[in-house]
Structures are given as C-alpha cells and as structure tokens.
Amino acid sequence: MTDSLLSVRDLSVTFRLPEGEVTAVDRLGFDVAPGEVLGIVGESGSGKSQILFSLMGLLAPNGRASGQALFAGQDLLAMTDTELDRVRGVSMAMIFQDPMTSLNPYKRVGDQLAEGLVVHKGLSWRAARAEAVRMLDRVRIPDAASRARRYPHEFSGGMRQRVMIAMALLVNPRLLLADEPTTALDVTIQSQIIDILAELARDMGTSIVFVTHDLGVVARLCDRVIVLYGGRIMEEAPADILFNAPRHPYAKGLLDTTPRIAAPLTRRLDIIPGTPRSGGAMLPGCPFAPRCASRIAACEAVQPPLIGIGPAHRTACHLIGEAP
Amino acid sequence: MTALLQLHDLTAGYPVPAGLLSRDRLVPVVHDVSFTLEAGRTLGIVGESGCGKSTLGRAILQLIPTISGKVLWQGQDLAELAPEALRRRRSEFQIIFQDALAALDPRMTIGRIVGQPLATFEPHLSRADRHDRAVEALRQVGLSADFAARYPHEMSGGQAQRVGLARAIIGRPKLIVCDEPVSALDVSIQAQVVNLLMDLQEELGLALIFISHNLSVVRHISHEVMVMCLGRIVEHGPRDDFYAGPLHPYSRALMDAVPEPDPRRERGRIGLSLPGELPSSLDPLPGCVFASRCPQVEARCRADRPDLRDITPTRRAACHFVEPLR
Numbered sequence: 001m002t003d004s005l006l007s008v009r010d011l012s013v014t015f016r017l018p019e020g021e022v023t024a025v026d027r028l029g030f031d032v033a034p035g036e037v038l039g040i041v042g043e044s045g046s047g048k049s050q051i052l053f054s055l056m057g058l059l060a061p062n063g064r065a066s067g068q069a070l071f072a073g074q075d076l077l078a079m080t081d082t083e084l085d086r087v088r089g090v091s092m093a094m095i096f097q098d099p100m101t102s103l104n105p106y107k108r109v110g111d112q113l114a115e116g117l118v119v120h121k122g123l124s125w126r127a128a129r130a131e132a133v134r135m136l137d138r139v140r141i142p143d144a145a146s147r148a149r150r151y152p153h154e155f156s157g158g159m160r161q162r163v164m165i166a167m168a169l170l171v172n173p174r175l176l177l178a179d180e181p182t183t184a185l186d187v188t189i190q191s192q193i194i195d196i197l198a199e200l201a202r203d204m205g206t207s208i209v210f211v212t213h214d215l216g217v218v219a220r221l222c223d224r225v226i227v228l229y230g231g232r233i234m235e236e237a238p239a240d241i242l243f244n245a246p247r248h249p250y251a252k253g254l255l256d257t258t259p260r261i262a263a264p265l266t267r268r269l270d271i272i273p274g275t276p277r278s279g280g281a282m283l284p285g286c287p288f289a290p291r292c293a294s295r296i297a298a299c300e301a302v303q304p305p306l307i308g309i310g311p312a313h314r315t316a317c318h319l320i321g322e323a324p
Numbered sequence: 325m326t327a328l329l330q331l332h333d334l335t336a337g338y339p340v341p342a343g344l345l346s347r348d349r350l351v352p353v354v355h356d357v358s359f360t361l362e363a364g365r366t367l368g369i370v371g372e373s374g375c376g377k378s379t380l381g382r383a384i385l386q387l388i389p390t391i392s393g394k395v396l397w398q399g400q401d402l403a404e405l406a407p408e409a410l411r412r413r414r415s416e417f418q419i420i421f422q423d424a425l426a427a428l429d430p431r432m433t434i435g436r437i438v439g440q441p442l443a444t445f446e447p448h449l450s451r452a453d454r455h456d457r458a459v460e461a462l463r464q465v466g467l468s469a470d471f472a473a474r475y476p477h478e479m480s481g482g483q484a485q486r487v488g489l490a491r492a493i494i495g496r497p498k499l500i501v502c503d504e505p506v507s508a509l510d511v512s513i514q515a516q517v518v519n520l521l522m523d524l525q526e527e528l529g530l531a532l533i534f535i536s537h538n539l540s541v542v543r544h545i546s547h548e549v550m551v552m553c554l555g556r557i558v559e560h561g562p563r564d565d566f567y568a569g570p571l572h573p574y575s576r577a578l579m580d581a582v583p584e585p586d587p588r589r590e591r592g593r594i595g596l597s598l599p600g601e602l603p604s605s606l607d608p609l610p611g612c613v614f615a616s617r618c619p620q621v622e623a624r625c626r627a628d629r630p631d632l633r634d635i636t637p638t639r640r641a642a643c644h645f646v647e648p649l650r
Contacts, residue, residue, distance in 0.1 A: 218585075259515070
C-alpha cells in the first residue's frame with residue numbers, strides 16, 4: 001500500500017522482567033489508510049494495547065519496541081523524544097480507557113484543553129479557551145461554555161471520555177489511537193461515544209486505530225479488523241468478511257463464544273478451552289495452538305506465516321492454504 | 325407451596341453519618357422492590373451503573389440494612405432471625421462477586437478458603453472431612469484436587485471465579501446471587517463460567533440471581549429478566565417475551581445500544597444513540613425515573629411516577645404508555 005498514513009513493519013515489543021525477557025508483540029505488520037477505522041481485537045495478553053503504546057512512545061521503562069512504524073513517511077520508532085513531541089499531540093493523539101488518569105484533577109477542564117493549543121500552536125489563552133469550548137460542544141457536551149470552567153471530578157465517566165476526545169481532536173490529528181475508550185462506560189453512553197468517533201472519521205477524515213476486546217463495538221465502528229492472539233496477527237480482513245466468513249480457528253472461536261442479543265439461543269455457549277496466553281516465552285509454533293481444536297503436529301512446531309487468502313484478507317494458519 | 329424467595333416492597337440502602345450526636349441516617353438506594361423467585365430458576369437483573377442492582381443483591385442477602393418491606397426466605401422473614409440463626413441460614417443463600425480474586429484471602433490455600441464456610445455451617449465436621457468436601461466442591465467447578473494446595477495469586481481470573489463458586493456451593497445452597505461474575509473475564513473465559521453456572525444449576529437445582537450490565541449474557545442464562553433504573557424496577561418478565569419485545573422505553577433503549585457482532589446490522593445504527601445521561605440517584609425527581617432521557621416523555625411523566633403494573637399475567641412494566649392488556 002503506498003497511500004498508507006501509518007505503515008507498521010516487523011513491530012516487536014519486549015519487556016525485561018526479573019524472570020527474563022517477555023515478548024508482548026511479535027513482528028507485526030499492518031497499514032492504516034487515511035480516514036480508515038482499523039479495529040484491533042484481542043483478549044488480555046494479546047499485546048493489543050502495547051501496539052498503541054509503542055507507537056506513541058509510551059511504553060513502560062522496561063519495555064522496548066523494534067521494527068518500523070512509518071507515520072506520514074517518518075519512522076516513529078526511530079525518533080527522539082523531542083522529535084516525537086512534534087508528532088504526538090499535533091498530528092497523532094491517543095485516548096485511553098480511564099480518562100481520569102489523563103486529566104489533571106486540579107485544573108479546570110477548559111484550561112487543560114486550551115493548554116495544548118497555547119503550547120503546540122502558539123494561540124493566545126483567550127483564543128485557545130474559545131476553541132476549547134467549541135470542541136467540547138462538538139463532542140456534544142451540553143452547555144459547553146460553563147462546563148469548561150468546571151473540574152474533572154464534576155464530570156461523569158461518559159463526559160470525561162468526551163473531554164478526552166475533545167482534547168485529542170483540538171489539534172486536528174490525522175491519526176487517533178483509541179485504547180478501549182468505551183470499555184468502562186454504560187452501554188447507552190458507549191453508543192454515544194461510538195457515534196462521535198464514527199462522525200469524526202467520516203467528516204474530518206481522521207484515521208482511527210481502535211483497540212478493544214468487544215467484537216460488537218468493532219462491528220459498529222470499524223472498516224477493517226485485525227484479530228490478535230499472543231502478540232501475533234491471526235487474521236486480518238475487512239469487517240464484513242471477518243464477521244461473516246472468518247477463517248482462522250481463533251477468529252471463528254471468538255465469534256462463536258460471544259453471546260448475542262439477537263440470534264437463536266443455544267443450550268450452552270460455544271467455548272474456547274483453556275486460558276489466554278499470559279507472558280512467558282514465545283512458543284515455537286502458533287501461539288493459539290495449545291487451545292486450538294483443529295491443531296496438527298506442525299502447529300506446535302512451526303509458526304504459520306501470515307498469508308493472503310483473498311482481497312485485503314490475510315490469515316496465519318497451517319490449515320488454510322494461500323489463495324491461488 | 326411457599327416460594328423460595330419473595331420480596332415485598334423492599335426498600336434498602338446505606339447508612340450515612342448524620343453527625344456526632346445523632347444516629348446514622350439510612351439513605352435508600354433501591355425502592356419498593358417486589359418479586360418472587362422459585363427454586364431452580366434464574367432471574368437476570370440488568371441496568372446501568374448506579375441503578376441499584378448490586379445493592380438489591382446485597383439487601384436480599386441481609387448484607388445491608390432493610391429500610392422497609394420484607395425479604396421472605398421460604399416464607400421466613402429474614403429480618404426476624406437472630407444474628408446467629410441468620411449466620412447458619414446463610415449456607416442456603418450465597419454470593420459470588422465480579423472481582424473474585426479480591427474475595428480470596430491471599431494467605432490461605434484454596435482448599436482452606438473453599439472449606440472455610442463449613443466451620444460455620446457444619447461445625448461438627450472433622451478437618452479431614454472438610455478437606456474432602458472442599459476437594460469435591462472444586463471438582464464440581466471443574467478444578468482438579470491439586471488446586472486445594474495452591475494459593476490465590478496462582479489463579480487466573482477464570483480460575484478465581486471458579487474458586488469463589490466452589491466456596492459458594494460447599495454449604496449446599498439453594499440460591500446464589502451472582503454479582504457481575506463474568507464482567508471482568510475475557511470473552512472466551514466468560515462463556516466457560518456461564519456454562520458452568522448453568523450446569524451447576526441443573527445438577528444442584530440452584531436458583532440464581534444473575535446481576536449484570538450485559539444484556540447478551542443475561543439473555544443466555546436467565547429464565548426471567550428484570551430491568552432496574554435509578555433504584556426501581558421498570559420492567560420484569562419472562563426472558564423470551566422480554567427480548568422479543570421489551571415494554572419499557574428504557575429497556576428498549578438499553579437493548580438498542582448493545583452492539584452486536586454483525587457489521588451490517590450495526591452500521592445502520594450509527595448516529596441513533598439515545599442522547600443524555602441518567603440523573604444522579606441522590607436527588608430523585610418526582611416523576612418517572614427515565615423521564616429525563618425518554619423519547620416518548622410527556623408532562624405527566626415528569627410529575628407522576630408510573631406504578632409497576634401487571635401488563636400481562638407474566639409481565640410487569642412501569643410506564644404511563646404501556647397499558648395492561650385485557
């Protein structure tokens with residue numbers, strides 16, 4: 001893909017722990033086109049959040065990222081902190097599951113928003129505050145002008161997440177990295193936040209990488225989906241294909257095990273046996289092999305390569321052959 | 325026959341300090357809750373944060389004070405039991421929590437944790453008997469005997485929930501209140517625990533009160549469903565009727581908001597979210613609990629709180645616009 005906004009190649013993230021080095025993300029590659037919403041789905045320990053942290057230069061001190069992540073042609077992983085600061089909060093922004101950890105409890109919300117514009121764009125405080133109110137209004141915070149003068153604790157969880165989105169959008173980024181931003185919210189509020197993000201991608205052409213464990217949220221918001229397990233891509237496909245004709249046993253299993261609100265009831269839910277991989281050394285074979293019902297001898301010995309099996313459709317499974 | 329559990333207009337809440345010289349004041353969190361639960365059945369209770377669903381679960385188990393109304397356990401008013409009698413009676417109704425690991429003492433082995441309730445419920449048992457019963461309970465939740473010698477920190481989220489469940493069933497209860505038991509689990513583990521609860525129910529004839537914000541999980545496990553909003557029941561009825569066509573506008577809003585893993589269905593729903601947020605439950609308004617967000621709201625909804633009425637012989641709803649069928 002030549003028109004990618006973000007092009008990740010061979011991305012690995014490792015952590016130094018007392019018991020040795022642990023690989024969270026293993027030689028991952030993917031692209032994000034301008035205006036595209038890419039969903040990255042995985043369970044705990046899949047490495048999904050670490051991908052975003054590595055792109056933002058926010059890995060824990062014992063973490064290390066290698067490989068390449070070209071954002072608008074520049075390699076994010078090769079940048080110094082100063083260089084990264086010119087990208088972060090200017091053309092790339094991130095929102096988190098818990099907005100309170102990113103808001104300063106002692107500062108009025110409007111001022112926290114305005115600060116970024118004063119620092120990054122050189123606006124006057126007066127102009128920056130006006131812009132902050134405009135953005136709070138855009139994420140549908142009622143009575144934005146008076147809310148801007150309040151403190152974070154006076155906002156509900158949903159309102160705080162809107163503030164985070166407003167803060168991320170103020171600088172009009174080209175790429176928004178979203179780490180489970182709706183997971184802690186009630187379902188009707190989650191729905192409102194998804195609406196705002198979808199509108200953003202559509203009207204402002206912002207690309208979004210949306211990390212979540214919730215397949216339903218992905219189905220509503222994302223154009224394309226990557227299913228991650230044990231730090232590796234199991235399957236990657238346009239949303240319609242992934243949800244209607246998944247090929248990888250893990251992707252299928254994940255869909256089958258998710259209870260639905262509008263599908264015929266079965267007596268028992270389908271299950272994936274075992275527990276998600278947590279830490280430890282990389283296995284020589286497929287990370288999902290220990291839990292896979294269809295595994296063959298090769299699965300535990302050799303890592304299956306990620307191969308193309310259709311237009312924009314890739315999977316890594318020994319049982320699935322390459323498209324002719 | 326007497327029902328297993330009956331609530332009559334139960335209002336319950338938490339004590340808040342009222343000052344140095346005065347008694348603590350009880351602030352109601354759930355209001356006027358009435359329902360009947362028969363043995364072997366599952367009641368799903370759904371609602372958003374702050375709706376009082378967990379408080380209701382605790383009030384039923386007498387873990388927080390009743391302000392008015394009654395909890396009848398097999399016809400017996402639990403509030404009338406002396407503390408010691410209530411303590412022994414607790415073998416019959418147990419609870420499991422969302423954060424299962426936090427409910428396990430980190431310094432005790434899994435075997436001791438699981439066997440501990442028997443010290444109260446069956447004090448005559450020898451240590452060896454207690455251990456055997458613990459191993460048996462672990463086996464019932466799908467954990468092998470060697471788990472008895474392990475410690476809580478060695479458990480994964482799903483295993484910790486199984487341990488909590490083993491401890492809950494060791495006294496041979498008739499009811500388990502499950503307070504968001506699968507909300508913190510990965511989806512592949514969530515299905516394992518839901519299936520386990522359904523298997524145990526069949527095997528042991530358990531009644532379950534399954535409290536959750538997840539309408540899809542509740543649909544799977546429940547025989548009947550109750551929706552709560554700001555401390556009140558707004559709808560209650562059989563599972564299939566409820567999911568085929570919820571009566572209350574709040575139930576409908578909740579159901580419409582659930583994202584389903586189906587892109588074709590979901591894309592059409594972008595931009596249709598119900599606006600607004602629920603008001604605080606601390607300063608309740610006079611009318612319907614959902615009035616501030618309801619798309620159908622009229623003046624009387626803000627003035628008069630609609631009663632929870634029988635709409636059909638098996639369904640109840642609290643909405644001025646849902647008329648009883650004749």
